[in-house]
Amino acid sequence: MNFVSSKRKPRGVAGFDFRISIFALLLTGCGAPGEPVPPSPPVPIAISDLAARQSGDGVELVFTLPAKSVSGEKLTAAPAVEIVRGAWKPNGTPDSKSFRVVYTIPGALVSNYLVAGQVRFTDPIPPSETKAHPGTTYAYRIRTRLSKKRASADSNVVTAGVFPVPQPISSVQYQVTETAVNLTWPVPTQTSGGDPLANLSGYRIYRGEIASQTAASAGADLPYTHWISPLTLLGPSADNHYRDTQFEFGKTFVYVVRSVVSADGGEIESGNSEPVTLTPLDTFPPASPQGLVAAVLAGATPSTFLVDLSWSINLETDLAGYRVYRSALEGARGQLVTPDLLPVPAFRDSSVAPGHRYWYTVTAVDRVGNESAPSAPVAVDIAQPPP
Numbered sequence: 001m002n003f004v005s006s007k008r009k010p011r012g013v014a015g016f017d018f019r020i021s022i023f024a025l026l027l028t029g030c031g032a033p034g035e036p037v038p039p040s041p042p043v044p045i046a047i048s049d050l051a052a053r054q055s056g057d058g059v060e061l062v063f064t065l066p067a068k069s070v071s072g073e074k075l076t077a078a079p080a081v082e083i084v085r086g087a088w089k090p091n092g093t094p095d096s097k098s099f100r101v102v103y104t105i106p107g108a109l110v111s112n113y114l115v116a117g118q119v120r121f122t123d124p125i126p127p128s129e130t131k132a133h134p135g136t137t138y139a140y141r142i143r144t145r146l147s148k149k150r151a152s153a154d155s156n157v158v159t160a161g162v163f164p165v166p167q168p169i170s171s172v173q174y175q176v177t178e179t180a181v182n183l184t185w186p187v188p189t190q191t192s193g194g195d196p197l198a199n200l201s202g203y204r205i206y207r208g209e210i211a212s213q214t215a216a217s218a219g220a221d222l223p224y225t226h227w228i229s230p231l232t233l234l235g236p237s238a239d240n241h242y243r244d245t246q247f248e249f250g251k252t253f254v255y256v257v258r259s260v261v262s263a264d265g266g267e268i269e270s271g272n273s274e275p276v277t278l279t280p281l282d283t284f285p286p287a288s289p290q291g292l293v294a295a296v297l298a299g300a301t302p303s304t305f306l307v308d309l310s311w312s313i314n315l316e317t318d319l320a321g322y323r324v325y326r327s328a329l330e331g332a333r334g335q336l337v338t339p340d341l342l343p344v345p346a347f348r349d350s351s352v353a354p355g356h357r358y359w360y361t362v363t364a365v366d367r368v369g370n371e372s373a374p375s376a377p378v379a380v381d382i383a384q385p386p387p
Contacts, residue, residue: 041147042069044079047155052140056168056258056271057192058124059138059160065110065119066144066152079144081105082151083123088137094157099141107146115230125162131193135264137161164191166200166259169273174255178284181244181253185273188259192271199261204269205242206231212252215277222254222275231256249282249368286316286364289345289375294360296380299350303385306350311362311375313345318366324349325374327359333374334359341365355384 044066051062061083068074086099102123105113113119123140130136139159145151166188175182183205190197208231222231231254234244247253255276258269291312299305309324321341326349327334337349345362352358361374 041150042071042073042075043150044068044075044144044146044152045070046153047142047144050140050142050155050158052138052158052160054160054162054165054268055122056165056269057127057130057162058122058271059140059162060120060122061140061142061158062118062120063142063155064117065114070152075146077146078107078110079146079152080107081110081119081121082143082145083121084141084143084154085123086139086141088139088159094139094159099139112224115227127164127191127193130162130164131191131195134163135161161264163261163263163268164193164195165261165268166190166197166270167192168271169257169259172255172257172273172276174276174278176278176280178282179245181247181255181278181280182241183244183255183257183276184241185257187240188270197261199263200259201262201267202260203237203240203242204258204260205234205237205244206256206258206272207234207244208232208254210252210254210277212279215252215279222256222272225254236260247280249280252277252279282318282366282368282370285370285372286314286319286366288373289314289322289362289364292360292362292375292378294378294380296382297348303354304350305352305354305382306348307352307358307360307380307382308346308348309360309362309378310346314364316364316366318368320365320367320369322347323363323365323371325361325363327361328356330359330377330379332359333361352380352382354382357381 045068047063047066049064052059065078066075081104082101083103084099085102087095089095103121105121110119113121125138137159139157141157142155143151143153167190169185169188172183172185188197188200208227209229210225210227214226235242256272258272260267260269289311293310295308297306297308321343322338322345323336323341324338324347325333325335326337337351338347358380359377360380361377363374364372
């Protein structure tokens with residue numbers, strides 16, 4: 001009799017169980033799905049264009065922020081910047097053990113130091129240290145990071161020697177004229193460390209442009225100033241005064257002056273003077289028109305007359321036009337007979353009456369509305385027609 005025992009598994013079941021066990025083992029080895037793991041923050045590429053130079057009582061570092069990660073991805077946020085300073089060995093090599101992070105610029109604040117697409121940061125060196133050890137060489141390197149765990153590789157290493165510089169100029173006076181902004185300042189007599197100043201070679205004048213609404217806070221902290229045009233060298237001066245003839249009325253400018261000294265075969269600038277913020281306004285009227293002449297001509301109908309006036313053209317580049325005034329009393333300006341500005345130096349007055357004497361004057365007006373003093377008057381007699 002053929003039958004299947006109740007303790008015996010059907011054919012194929014054992015193989016099926018074996019396959020389930022192997023599948024479970026594979027799952028255990030690979031790790032079962034769990035909570036999603038956030039992607040690792042990108043690591044910025046290393047900075048390669050770090051440069052350094054002395055700027056006043058400090059070392060100015062200039063570099064370009066990385067735009068990509070080491071894997072080639074575009075960075076979507078500015079990384080934090082770590083400024084690392086160290087010593088320089090007598091044999092001309094960096095002392096790697098001396099490097100320490102001296103400043104960290106959070107990513108959210110890096111934009112405050114951007115000038116023309118590059119970061120400019122000054123590491124201040126105490127004047128007392130420069131006075132005690134003039135010419136000390138400082139070494140720098142920089143790294144950036146988007147997370148606390150992983151930073152970029154170090155930048156190139158740069159060095160800068162730091163020497164005593166003049167104390168910053170405390171006050172700069174200015175006077176606005178029609179053709180220039182005139183700056184003057186006191187001559188510095190001491191270094192920032194308090195020693196007598198002996199090697200002053202001149203000055204350099206810088207100017208930047210800002211929005212007028214930020215003028216009140218511009219002098220408080222220049223690195224945090226929002227520039228339309230950053231501080232740019234206007235020119236040098238051998239003496240303690242300078243004429244800026246390239247300004248424009250109505251724009252808001254910030255001026256700073258730096259003293260220059262000779263050191264280590266080159267020239268070094270002091271720190272910025274106290275900034276001067278000003279908006280030059282055009283309050284200067286054109287010159288009075290010259291050469292006013294008048295002629296009485298016959299009018300379009302019998303017994304009517306008109307007065308033909310002409311004068312020399314003004315040479316101001318911002319001239320907007322002219323106004324003509326007529327008075328029945330000598331020495332008085334009288335009434336305006338040209339409601340609109342005249343674009344040319346000529347006018348015909350057809351509203352005169354026979355038998356009257358009139359005195360005419362002309363003024364010039366610029367584009368902001370400044371009006372000149374009147375020209376010399378010219379008198380005109382309108383004849384009475386015969387009866």
